[in-house]
Amino acid sequence: MCPRCRGEALLWARVPYGWTNREGGRVEGRSGVVLCPACDARAPGAAALITWFHVHGRADDEDEEFVRLLVRWATGVSVPPLDEHAPEAENERWQRGDL
Template sequence: MTEQRQIDIMITGEPPTCPRCGEEGLLLVDVPYGWTNAGGTAADGRNGVVLCAGCDARVPHAAPLITWFHVHGVADDGDDEFVRLLVAWAQHVHGSALDMDALDAEAELWRHGLL
């Protein structure tokens, strides 16, 4: 049996900004992530992921949801089609993998008082 992940839609006053291109996104979701740290301990948490019409247009599970937004404009959890498309996309959404090089660089800046 496949384990279901809880994906939370984040409601904000303004549309989310896509961290990849800087343009206005369509939807922000909070997805679980997990990895094993250097000590072998599991590190679990949640990460925000933006659905972006430009960046995700060619992503198979995102394209139908993007089209839904172009037709309907605003998320509506009472719309069965929206919910179906959202679930299909969300099953394939994953937060960014931990970038150890970026983490090490940020830690180094912090140690030198530059953050």
């Protein structure tokens, strides 16, 4: 399921991302992202991969065309920057009974 529109997602993948912490050190991680035909149709590299799924139906990691399209899409995926204040704000909403 797509977390943005709640529609059906075609693919879930973990992509690398990172940020710089307060001390200036690099923090590396991975984040899960989805490929959604509704939300991602105009995203770089997504249209060709969405079309591939509509034609072939299922992913096959041995299919060279699929792997090429997947890599092209994944390198263009943008993970939103970490909001270090989000956990505090969510906790405050929970404490107030808003969640």
